[in-house]
Amino acid sequence: MFFSQSKLQLTLLLIILVFFHTFCSSHNVIEYLPGFPGKLPFKLETGYIGVGEKEEVQLFYYFFESESNPEDDPLMLWLAGGPGCSSLYGVTNEIGPFTIDFLNSNRSLPSLMLREHAWTKVANIIFLDQPVGTGFSYATTPEAFYSNDTYATELAYEFLRKWLISHPKYINNPLYISGISYAGVTVPLVANNIYRGNEAGIKPLMNIKGYILGNPYTDAFGDINERVTYAHRMGLLSDRLHHSAKVNCHGNYVNVNPENVLCLNDLDRINQCLDKINEYMILEPSCDSVWSTKEDILSSAIPFPGESPTNFLQSVVAPEKKIMCRNAAVVHLYTWANNKSVRQALDIREGTKGEWTRCNKTIQSSTQVPDGTTPYVCNAKSVVGYHKDFAHKNCRTLIFSGDHDKAFPHTATEKWIEFLEVPILSDWRPWFVQGQIAGYTMTYGRDDYELTYATVKGAGHTAPEYKPEECFAMITRWFDESSF
Structure with a gap:
């Protein structure tokens, strides 16, 4: 019972x-x-x-x-x-x-x-x-x-x-x-x-x-610090530059002593080598500008002389040529997710959210210090x-x-x-x-x-x-x- x-x-x-x-x-x-x-x-x-x-x-x-x-x-x-x-x-x-x-x-x-x-x-x-x-x-x-x-x-x-x-x-x-x-x-x-x-x-x-x-x-620390060694292994940095930075920075490329001039100089040269590299896929073009212009958001113009030093290895490219960027497809995702009929079909509660975005920049840009003023603390x-x-x-x-x-x-x-x-x-x-x-x-x-x-x-x-x-x-x- x-x-x-x-x-x-x-x-x-x-x-x-x-x-x-x-x-x-x-x-x-x-x-x-x-x-x-x-x-x-x-x-x-x-x-x-x-x-x-x-x-x-x-x-x-x-x-x-x-x-x-x-x-x-x-x-x-x-x-x-x-x-x-x-x-x-x-x-x-x-x-x-x-x-x-x-x-x-x-x-x-x-x-x-x-x-x-x-x-x-x-x-x-x-x-x-x-x-x-x-x-x-x-x-x-x-x-x-x-x-x-x-x-x-x-x-x-x-x-x-x-x-x-x-x-x-x-x-x-x-x-x-x-x-x-x-x-x-x-x-x-x-x-x-x-x-x-x-x-x-x-x-x-x-x-x-x-x-x-x-x-x-x-x-x-570990993930960010490893980027220099990885870039060297992938042929983006020379043996000489990588060795110099490793010695002068003592293998620490994140928390650098501001008085360590030799290390800072090496890191400045490294940054120049990697500045235009797409860090999420090193073989594809860097397309930051795909987000900065709405008139031509599906492509990014190839840089021309004047933006970078002239080099005989650089080919001459017609000004109208464009690079297709992987991020271009995300523009269509924004359009789809913010369409009224789509939001109704997904049963999104009206008035709860404004425009859908792939990433909430307010959260992403939060500082790492829990000072009580940022919406998200890592x-x-x-x-x-x-x-x-x-x-x-x-x-x-x-x-x-x-x-x-x-x-x-x-x-x-x-x-x-x-x-x-x-x-x-x-x-x-x-x-x-x-x-x-x-x-x-x-x-x-x-x-x-x-x-x-x-x-x-x-x-x-x-x-x-x-x-x-x-x-x-x-x-x-x-x-x-x-x-x-």
Whole structure:
């Protein structure tokens, strides 16, 4: 009799929790999107979930059900970088099931098309706009806009708990916290909250299996300091200049003594060599001006004599010639996301947000000092310690790096992975797609912990954007636990 009453009470409690969280959140299943021809061939849900003491932060998400086996396929929480960059870019430009049809779009309503190598073919994915102020997420009070790394990731953990309560069918799916770029900070913090919550018995218990990171920002000093060495390895700096800087700066290119004239001179020469390099993809043109002019926002003019010293190696280019920039496609994304019919289809709450932007510049430009005047404080200077703690848990980790990213170089990532002091299970070796080398990989592990590291050959900062087929093969094989 006692067992029956307890079971009934537990059932009633779960019903109340589901009702409460459904009432305090909203979600909408979308079958049609402006710009896409016909009915969507995948399940898309968007919505808000309130978090914080009084649910003053409303986090917006896009959820795509796996196109293969949603009942058993992994559940991924995908966090974008920035901080303050919208996960919609991850949907359209990185791993989501649709993208902007750039060649067949105009500036009134861009067209959408399916992505062949979408990760939603093998996983259920929640794309979350966080921290507050990112994408379509908003706050109901001015005070709630103030945040930092640790608090924002506590709210992301609360979001995931509430999402799973209102979507109980996914509670038993293998869970991976995932992201790219500055998510190198937020993903470990969220994962740590989940592991701690499970250990404390906080319901619902999550079936976390590990985490996935691409070109992660991990350490405020190490990632930035490594840029000089990386630039030398990629042939952007001479042996003589790199050696001089290494000696004169004592290997520290970030915290430089202002009286160290020799070091400052070397760094000035290095800056001249790297100034026009696209740090997110060193092989592509630097297109900062794509954002500075609205009259010709799709292209960037090639510099002419007068902007740089005349050199006999420079070719003469006709003044009307333009360079097509990768960022040009983002202009169409802005147009699409801010179209009234699109916002209605996505069920964006009217009056909560102004213009959608890829990255919230107010958050990005916040200082690193918690002086109480900036909306966001980057207070997690290094998360290497979290990775070291995960190495003693039941945890699978995939770290991948586009090897042509200078912003957060793969060489910096390799250094902190070695710092974890986890035994090597499989040493440096190539991995293949279509019979061609797609990159190089290593596997580390002990007991219930395993870390797979992979470079993506020829990819930039957001590797799936540059090498979609290779990255799809990578994630599929890793989920299947098959060898690269």
